[in-house]
Amino acid sequence: GKIYLYLGGNTLGHLGDPAFTGNPHHTFTSPTGVITDPLSGFSLAGGYDLNRDGIQDLAVGAPNFDRVYILFGSTTLPANLFLSTTLSSVGDQAGKALAMGDLDNNSYGDLAVGAPLGDPSSRTDAGRLFILFDRDGTNPANWPSDIPLSSLPQILGAVAGDRVGS
Numbered sequence: 001g002k003i004y005l006y007l008g009g010n011t012l013g014h015l016g017d018p019a020f021t022g023n024p025h026h027t028f029t030s031p032t033g034v035i036t037d038p039l040s041g042f043s044l045a046g047g048y049d050l051n052r053d054g055i056q057d058l059a060v061g062a063p064n065f066d067r068v069y070i071l072f073g074s075t076t077l078p079a080n081l082f083l084s085t086t087l088s089s090v091g092d093q094a095g096k097a098l099a100m101g102d103l104d105n106n107s108y109g110d111l112a113v114g115a116p117l118g119d120p121s122s123r124t125d126a127g128r129l130f131i132l133f134d135r136d137g138t139n140p141a142n143w144p145s146d147i148p149l150s151s152l153p154q155i156l157g158a159v160a161g162d163r164v165g166s
Contacts, residue, residue, distance in 0.1 A: 039064045045098035048109020049073075051137030059111055061095030068095040068113050068149075072137070089149040092118035092128060097165055108134035113149060114165025118157070126157025127164030 043061035050057045055073035062069065068087040087094070097114030104110060111132040118128035130149045135142035157164035 040069075043095060043098040043114075045100040045111060048100040048102065048111075050100075050109050050111060050132070050134050051143060052108050052134055053137045057109065059098050059100065059113075061098050061113075063093040063096040066090055066092060066094040066115070068098065068111075070111075072143075085143050086146050087113060087130070087132065087149050087152075088146055089115055089118075089130075092116070094118075094128075094130070094149055103131065104133055106134065110134055113152075115149065116163040116166040118165070120154075120156040123157060123162075124160045126160055126162045127166065128157070129155040129165040131155070 040062040041060055042063055044058065046058040047056055049055060050059075050070065051072055053072070055075065057073050058071040060069045060071065061067075066089040070085040070087070072085075092115040094113055094115040096116055097112075099112045100109045101112075102109060103112070113130040113132065114127070115130065116127040117125050120126055120128060128149075130152045131154070132147070132152055137143065155164060
């Protein structure tokens with residue numbers, strides 16, 4: 001998969017046609033280098049501020065690699081966008097579905113990460129939904145380069161095959 005970022009405005013730049021075949025304004029890399037998951041960008045979520053800096057952030061799902069990459073918004077974006085924080089899991093298609101909203105009603109964004117093939121308590125494909133609540137961005141310890149999804153609050157599928165987080 002590929003992820004292209006085109007910035008809005010009065011015009012969308014030199015796109016050439018409605019199929020967005022023009023050069024994107026930005027490319028993406030992650031803490032581990034170039035994103036190679038063929039499903040990277042399968043899901044996207046944005047429109048909320050996860051790190052409390054007043055600028056909206058973007059989450060990019062890569063479910064084949066069980067990862068979600070976070071791009072922290074900025075008033076100036078370089079051509080090569082470094083997705084600085086990775087949320088990771090193992091074997092459950094984490095990142096297949098993403099959503100942002102203010103779940104704790106504190107005026108900052110929170111991220112829900114779906115992992116529909118999770119097997120909580122040996123319930124095959126019951127699924128998991130992980131919740132990343134906003135964190136203070138001024139403290140680097142709050143945003144390490146990798147945050148294991150297992151360290152976050154979860155909602156678990158009740159029975160095998162539920163696929164919570166689809």
